[in-house]
Amino acid sequence: MKVLLKKAVMLVFGPPVKYIISQMALHKETNQKLHALEQRIHDIYPDEWRLNEHTLQEIERIKVVLGLPHGLNTEISKNDMMLLHFINNGFSVEAAVRAYLVRGVSLLDMVRKIAEKRWGSRWPTQAGPFLDFASGYGTLERYLVHAMPAEDIFTADVKKHGVDFQTEHFGVNGIHSSFIPEEFRPAIRFQFIFVASLFSHLPEDLFKKWLKQLWNCLAPQGVFAFTVHDTALCHSDRDFIYSTRSEDSDSVVEDSIRNASVYGTTYVSEHYLARCFAELGLTKQNYTRYRQVSSGLQDIYIVSKAQESFENIRFNVYDSEAV
Numbered sequence: 001m002k003v004l005l006k007k008a009v010m011l012v013f014g015p016p017v018k019y020i021i022s023q024m025a026l027h028k029e030t031n032q033k034l035h036a037l038e039q040r041i042h043d044i045y046p047d048e049w050r051l052n053e054h055t056l057q058e059i060e061r062i063k064v065v066l067g068l069p070h071g072l073n074t075e076i077s078k079n080d081m082m083l084l085h086f087i088n089n090g091f092s093v094e095a096a097v098r099a100y101l102v103r104g105v106s107l108l109d110m111v112r113k114i115a116e117k118r119w120g121s122r123w124p125t126q127a128g129p130f131l132d133f134a135s136g137y138g139t140l141e142r143y144l145v146h147a148m149p150a151e152d153i154f155t156a157d158v159k160k161h162g163v164d165f166q167t168e169h170f171g172v173n174g175i176h177s178s179f180i181p182e183e184f185r186p187a188i189r190f191q192f193i194f195v196a197s198l199f200s201h202l203p204e205d206l207f208k209k210w211l212k213q214l215w216n217c218l219a220p221q222g223v224f225a226f227t228v229h230d231t232a233l234c235h236s237d238r239d240f241i242y243s244t245r246s247e248d249s250d251s252v253v254e255d256s257i258r259n260a261s262v263y264g265t266t267y268v269s270e271h272y273l274a275r276c277f278a279e280l281g282l283t284k285q286n287y288t289r290y291r292q293v294s295s296g297l298q299d300i301y302i303v304s305k306a307q308e309s310f311e312n313i314r315f316n317v318y319d320s321e322a323v
Contacts, residue, residue, distance in 0.1 A: 049076045049083070055094045062101055065323055069146040076100065077165050079253040080137040088247070099320035100139065103295065106318045108143040110225070110293065111194055113313045114302055118192075118223050127223075128152025131190040133177075133214060134198035138166040145170050154190070159255040179262050181206065181213040189219040195226035200298055201263050203242050208276060215280055220305055227298040229267045230291070239272035273301065283307075290315065 051059075059074050076083055082103060086096035115123035124147055132140055135155040144153055155166045156175035167174040177184055193214055199207060218224050234241055244260035257263040270289060277287060287303040288310040294300055296317070302310040 045078050047078060049078055055097055058094055058098060062098060062323060066105055073142050073169055075169055077137045079161055079255055081247055082136055082139050085247045098323060102318045102320040102323055104139045104143050107140040107196055109316045110300060113315055114223060114225050115192060117310050117313055124148040127192045129154055129188055129190045131156060131193045133193060133195045137162045138170055141166050141170045141172055161255050181209040184213055186217060190217055191219050191222045193218055193224045197227055199226050200229045200266050201246055202266055204240055206262060211276055224303045225300055227294045227300050230299050231267045231269045234267050239269045241267040
């Protein structure tokens with residue numbers, strides 16, 4: 001939304017005025033006004049996105065093309081940063097919704113393929129209790145409830161509204177988390193813990209603490225899978241890189257995470273993770289790495305206490321523009 005507003009302003013004013021504004025240091029004030037306008041629009045908007053008829057027809061088309069469940073809940077919260085991320089990067093609302101739904105299909109593919117490798121065709125009844133940690137507003141859950149019992153699915157996030165949205169719309173179990181890893185102490189152990197795009201945002205201290213805390217929440221024969229940005233994306237030989245910027249930094253949503261000391265953008269090497277695993281008593285035989293399988297960008301690490309093989313999984317590649 002902010003990107004669209006900025007483009008509109010620049011189209012009206014044109015390059016000459018844009019140049020004058022930048023030279024007079026007035027661009028900051030312009031950005032502040034645009035941000036305030038975006039905030040007002042967001043505040044008066046209903047809790048869920050209201051999509052026009054053309055976008056609703058596009059959703060139905062996507063369901064057919066991807067073979068999605070007929071009863072799939074396609075309600076999307078206005079605070080869902082996953083959808084807003086696409087819009088803020090120049091996608092139209094229709095294209096953003098398409099990319100958002102395809103993202104969920106990709107997450108389900110990862111969960112399904114890993115679970116099938118561990119439990120075979122019985123995975124829907126064997127992979128629970130299942131925990132989706134840092135789950136946002138349920139990009140995965142809207143699909144997962146059609147694959148395994150909702151009562152076996154637990155969703156956790158520091159965003160209370162996101163957890164509540166999922167329990168209300170998808171019928172899963174909700175856990176309100178916090179920014180302090182030691183405070184996350186669920187009463188049960190999970191057979192499968194899945195974490196997409198959290199460790200790609202944590203500073204080093206929290207990275208290590210959350211890795212250990214979630215590992216301790218895993219059942220003895222369970223599976224822990226999480227995604228990261230590799231430092232190779234930065235063309236760096238450093239093992240850990242942290243930036244204070246993230247998609248939440250300038251967001252207008254009411255539960256965005258603007259505290260750069262707990263949430264930014266992180267890149268980590270396999271060498272670094274191997275040391276973290278060693279501190280947990282794990283060796284190379286305890287984990288498997290797949291490169292850039294999440295959105296064609298993030299690596300996924302699959303870790304288990306038992307030395308089980310998760311080699312040769314063929315994850316599907318989804319391109320929203322090709323759907």
